[in-house]
Amino acid sequence: MSNLESLFQNYYEQINNKHSSLTKNESLEAYDSLTESLTLGPQAEFLLQAQIRPHFGKKGVNNSPIGTHPDFIALESTRATQNHYACTLFVDIKGSTRLSLLYDLDFVFKFKNTVIQACVEIIRSFDGHVHRLMGDAVMAFFGGSSTEKEDAIADAINCSITLRAILEESIKPWMEKQGLEAKDFGFRVGCDFGDNHEVIWGSFGYQNVGEVSAAGLPVDMASKLQGLARKNETMLGQGLLDYVNWPEKYSNIKTRVKNNSVENLPIVTPNLTYKDNSSLNYKMRQLSYLNCLEFSALPRDFRERISGSQIKANSHIEYKCFSIVDEEKKEYISSSRFLDPDISLVFEVQAQTANRLLFPLKVCFTKTNHGVATPIEERDIEQKNLSGTYKRNDLINIVVQLLHYRK
Numbered sequence: 479m480s481n482l483e484s485l486f487q488n489y490y491e492q493i494n495n496k497h498s499s500l501t502k503n504e505s506l507e508a509y510d511s512l513t514e515s516l517t518l519g520p521q522a523e524f525l526l527q528a529q530i531r532p533h534f535g536k537k538g539v540n541n542s543p544i545g546t547h548p549d550f551i552a553l554e555s556t557r558a559t560q561n562h563y564a565c566t567l568f569v570d571i572k573g574s575t576r577l578s579l580l581y582d583l584d585f586v587f588k589f590k591n592t593v594i595q596a597c598v599e600i601i602r603s604f605d606g607h608v609h610r611l612m613g614d615a616v617m618a619f620f621g622g623s624s625t626e627k628e629d630a631i632a633d634a635i636n637c638s639i640t641l642r643a644i645l646e647e648s649i650k651p652w653m654e655k656q657g658l659e660a661k662d663f664g665f666r667v668g669c670d671f672g673d674n675h676e677v678i679w680g681s682f683g684y685q686n687v688g689e690v691s692a693a694g695l696p697v698d699m700a701s702k703l704q705g706l707a708r709k710n711e712t713m714l715g716q717g718l719l720d721y722v723n724w725p726e727k728y729s730n731i732k733t734r735v736k737n738n739s740v741e742n743l744p745i746v747t748p749n750l751t752y753k754d755n756s757s758l759n760y761k762m763r764q765l766s767y768l769n770c771l772e773f774s775a776l777p778r779d780f781r782e783r784i785s786g787s788q789i790k791a792n793s794h795i796e797y798k799c800f801s802i803v804d805e806e807k808k809e810y811i812s813s814s815r816f817l818d819p820d821i822s823l824v825f826e827v828q829a830q831t832a833n834r835l836l837f838p839l840k841v842c843f844t845k846t847n848h849g850v851a852t853p854i855e856e857r858d859i860e861q862k863n864l865s866g867t868y869k870r871n872d873l874i875n876i877v878v879q880l881l882h883y884r885k
Contacts, residue, residue: 568704573662628816668704670715672696716761729763
């Protein structure tokens, strides 16, 4: 993703050189040619995955088909049900309807289809399972029997951040270069988590007119959250926020201006009620995109271009994080997964000495722990842990061990 600006353009060209208006015979010939070419080289379907997955430590490609989640295929055409957690994500493309009034219909199809395909591939890049395409929207589930609940949430959050990054830094610039109206175009994302006792899976409908899907308040709320999201924003639901003790730094309360004053919107509206007419007051928060870029595993130089002064990149300085489990040192990629409590982390920083850096260099490590497991006196507070000054003839390799907390 080093040249993200051209990512969508390349993807559009790869996808749409296969699309054209053909006769039936020409379509069969094109299909045979395409099938043959796919056996000789990488599939266009997985081009985005090849760009994204390595940054987050994910190997290979996710080629899961749309439809029934592979863990629940046994439920197809049966009356059986199964309780199992789900992290649900809804993505809606905003501002695409008007394109049909402005541009040629064939182009509108190619563009919208490429955007949908990009959404699908970004979701699959984070091991998400695309459940359904609904016009300009995509519904997906994260997690499964072999995935920790917290890690499913991490994948969904990383997916949301990457969706916006590719939209704003690749798709919209491409639209502007093509002379397309891009100001109203964007994504709206809703995401929520439901634990095993809150989500039930089963076969809806009939044998030939049905699907295996999930039901439960958190699943429904993901759709409502998407509808409440502003353009290019992600709304997180109470189930997700509470399960991982989501830090306040990485979200904020949605606001709106009403009667010349700012009004906070901390809960999903309209507010649902229980049988006794008491209010649900389901909490929601807006994902803080710029703050989340600080921990994202997306390339640092790319994140610097988005965030400005918040993040700095230098090709002469490299740092990594390692977890120590059973005395085994293993690289940990930022935000790629949750760690167990009391895991020791080793941070290593290396700086090349043959460069134009202004020596001496000062290295300072800062840690901030969040969540109820963190002692109150240090919760959400930046702590300076190690600092030092190093001359040009020093081989810089600083190591510090910190504690990582989670729910």
